[in-house]
Amino acid sequence: MDPKSASNLSFILNKPHDVQFSDRPVPSLQSSHDVLVAINYTGICGSDVHYWEHGAIGHFVVKDPMVLGHESAGTVIQVGPEVKTLKTGDRVALEPGYPCRRCQPCLSGKYNLCPEMRFAATPPYDGTLTGFWVAPADFCYKLPDNVSLQEGALIEPLAVAVHIVRQAVVTPGQSVIVMGAGPVGLLCAAVARAFGASKVVSVDIVESKLAFAKSFCSTHTYISQRVPAEQNAANIRKEADLPEGADVVIDASGAEPSIQTSLHAVRTGGTYVQGGMGKSDITFPIMAMCIKEVTAKGSFRYGSGDYKLAIELVASGKVDVKKLVSGIVAFKEAEDAFKKVKQGEVIKILIAGPNEKLEQAGAAVTAKA
Numbered sequence: 165m166d167p168k169s170a171s172n173l174s175f176i177l178n179k180p181h182d183v184q185f186s187d188r189p190v191p192s193l194q195s196s197h198d199v200l201v202a203i204n205y206t207g208i209c210g211s212d213v214h215y216w217e218h219g220a221i222g223h224f225v226v227k228d229p230m231v232l233g234h235e236s237a238g239t240v241i242q243v244g245p246e247v248k249t250l251k252t253g254d255r256v257a258l259e260p261g262y263p264c265r266r267c268q269p270c271l272s273g274k275y276n277l278c279p280e281m282r283f284a285a286t287p288p289y290d291g292t293l294t295g296f297w298v299a300p301a302d303f304c305y306k307l308p309d310n311v312s313l314q315e316g317a318l319i320e321p322l323a324v325a326v327h328i329v330r331q332a333v334v335t336p337g338q339s340v341i342v343m344g345a346g347p348v349g350l351l352c353a354a355v356a357r358a359f360g361a362s363k364v365v366s367v368d369i370v371e372s373k374l375a376f377a378k379s380f381c382s383t384h385t386y387i388s389q390r391v392p393a394e395q396n397a398a399n400i401r402k403e404a405d406l407p408e409g410a411d412v413v414i415d416a417s418g419a420e421p422s423i424q425t426s427l428h429a430v431r432t433g434g435t436y437v438q439g440g441m442g443k444s445d446i447t448f449p450i451m452a453m454c455i456k457e458v459t460a461k462g463s464f465r466y467g468s469g470d471y472k473l474a475i476e477l478v479a480s481g482k483v484d485v486k487k488l489v490s491g492i493v494a495f496k497e498a499e500d501a502f503k504k505v506k507q508g509e510v511i512k513i514l515i516a517g518p519n520e521k522l523e524q525a526g527a528a529v530t531a532k533a
């Protein structure tokens with residue numbers, strides 16, 4: 165494909181609920197280590213929907229029009245002169261955040277914590293719902309032949325889950341409770357199974373999500389009740405036959421009642437990981453954490469090795485991300501796709517790139533939320 169003659173249609177958020185399609189100039193390589201990628205598929209993340217609805221997440225505020233999207237896979241169409249790892253035609257999963265590589269977190273190996281991070285579709289940086297994307301070659305991961313470009317677009321949320329489960333240090337034989345059965349919670353449950361957890365309990369407030377979790381990977385499910393957190397946790401422990409509590413509890417909901425329940429559901433000496441990002445401040449059961457000597461950790465995006473492992477989990481068949489895809493739509497249907505995610509009708513919807521010839525556009529919704 166010749167990028168000079170191709171359209172670089174982009175899906176742009178002007179302000180809440182005000183989007184437009186606009187043909188932007190095809191970007192040029194910024195460094196000799198960059199590649200130009202034609203975007204094939206992009207998944208919609210809850211954060212994209214949040215910007216579309218509210219124009220802000222915390223202190224990240226959309227002030228100027230911003231291209232949405234950051235869960236993408238594409239095809240390399242141009243490589244910089246110093247790129248040694250990729251060639252034209254390679255299919256890649258895009259890691260969408262570019263750190264400075266010079267600060268203390270970067271140099272200590274925790275580049276996801278770089279204060280200068282330029283993350284796609286996080287203001288002021290544009291996202292990947294566009295025709296062409298320029299990225300450093302080392303943040304583009306070549307897909308093995310048996311991993312499709314659609315699966316490639318699911319590597320980003322899978323890498324989020326890999327990072328969370330690594331933070332939890334899940335080991336074979338352990339019990340893991342995952343609060344929330346949206347895409348991130350489902351993928352955490354699947355990664356925990358792949359890491360050898362023998363019992364994985366998914367908890368949600370929506371019955372259909374738990375039915376899907378059971379068919380996807382979870383050994384047990386529990387529908388969270390509107391009761392005090394301690395009672396809710398006692399019920400989960402009873403239902404899942406975990407009288408002492410779980411070795412690991414992961415919150416992938418961001419919901420205050422779920423976080424409170426988690427601290428009562430984890431065993432003495434167990435580990436709790438905060439993956440969900442909801443309200444900034446909540447009431448937290450700090451006494452339960454203290455007297456049980458719970459190891460509590462946060463988890464933010466992904467870092468060294470997470471994309472690589474996510475791709476290996478898909479390539480080896482250990483995590484079947486295809487099952488999460490509810491449908492694939494043409495680029496021009498992007499706004500409709502956002503509405504479907506907002507209405508909770510789908511688990512993961514993919515938007516084809518603007519230059520993608522799509523037989524499956526408007527494909528029937530298969531995975532229902």
Ligand SMILES: NC(=O)c1ccc[n+]([C@@H]2O[C@H](COP(=O)([O-])OP(=O)(O)OC[C@H]3O[C@@H](n4cnc5c(N)ncnc54)[C@H](O)[C@@H]3O)[C@@H](O)[C@H]2O)c1
Binds near residue numbers: 210347465
């Ligand atoms: N840490 C990170 O780097 C990172 C990256 C991506 C997403 N996230 C966050 O992870 C969370 C999950 O993402 P997602 O895309 O799966 O979102 P989602 O909204 O699809 O899933 C959240 C799930 O939590 C469930 N839920 C709500 N209240 C609950 C409760 N009281 N108990 C149990 N379950 C409850 C919802 O029904 C839903 O199924 C979000 O908060 C998102 O912002 C964090």
Ligand SMILES: OC[C@H](O)C(O)[C@@H](O)CO
Binds near residue numbers: 209320324
């Ligand atoms: O998967 C990555 C997340 O969606 C982002 O961190 C987002 O929440 C804020 O930029």
